[in-house]
Amino acid sequence: MTSQEVVDEVNEYYDECQVDYAMIWGTNDHLSMHYGYHEDGMSHDEAVVNLTRVVAERADIDADDRVLDAGCGVGGSAIWIAENHGTEVTGININQNQIEKARRGASRHGVEDLTDFRVMDFTDTEFEDESFSVVWAVEAACHAEDKQEFLREMYRVLEPGGRIVVADGFVGKDELSDREVNGLEAMLEGMAAPNLDTYEEFLEHAEEVGFTGVEFEDRYDSVYPSARRIYLMTLLTLPVGVMLRLLRVRSEAQMNHLKAAYHQYPMLKSGAWVHGLMYAEKPE
Ligand SMILES: C[S@@+](CC[C@H](N)C(=O)[O-])C[C@H]1O[C@@H](n2cnc3c(N)ncnc32)[C@H](O)[C@@H]1O
Secondary structure (H helix, E strand, O other): OOHHHHHHHHHHHHHHHHHHHHHHHOHHHHOOOOOOOOOOOOOHHHHHHHHHHHHHHHOOOOOOOEEEEEOOOOOHHHHHHHHHHOOEEEEEEOOHHHHHHHHHHHHHOOOOOOEEEEEOOOOOOOOOOOOEEEEEEEOOHHHOOOHHHHHHHHHHHEEEEEEEEEEEEEEOOOOOOHHHHHHHHHHHHHOOOOOOOEHHHHHHHHHHHOOEEEEEEEOHHHHHHHHHHHHHHHHHHHHHHHHHHHOOOOOHHHHHHHHHHHHHHHHHHHOOEEEEEEEEEOOO
């Protein structure tokens, strides 16, 4: 597949599965499309905001930063950062519908002057070198066919001393059983992710493009409750999903998305994939 074909497929997936994100993830309320970080019996909505808070703390974001939210979804993180830190945030996304939703969200939250949402591919942006002090990528880099290409472009647009935070899924181990290979394949297909690096490969790629101080935290405990919740919801909805697919009411992409929602939980538990947070810096 060419890079453009991958982008087109990801774009189509998000248009088709927007309704699932709204229903299963509550995206319309908190404008976020990620697992969240759970602590002490938090609700999903609270966990979603908590991830943004924890990752913003890790990147040490303040009002003087210029943040690029790469793969910004419908704008939840960018809006939260602008609202809570007074920081200028540019969100980019290949999906036009999501960008429009993000702009409407920013205006509802009164941060349209601090946020700028644009349709752009994060592996090939239009920004000048060294345009940002922070790159933020939450559950987005997984969609890049070539993770190193993504990291290289993010390195280019960061100023010296800039920071990158990537919260995402990675393959968890080198040796996978047949069951894990099949489970991961179903997961990636249903989430329009062309492939995943192991987290060691991803960190190596970061160092290869020039990042230093590369650190990684496995956030298993933080995402486990969401993974389980999505799985349980899928158990309830899968039979109806299959019926609607047979009646051609739901598309193949929507069906695959449900299957992915099913597989992600046992695969997380078995360690076939991990949800981790990478932090790195561009040298001064
Ligand atoms: C799972 S969503 C996460 C969205 C957001 N980061 C969040 O935390 O809510 C992944 C996002 O990455 C976007 N995306 C995928 N490939 C992209 C690319 N090549 N360039 C820019 N955005 C991309 C998708 O359209 C989608 O909005």
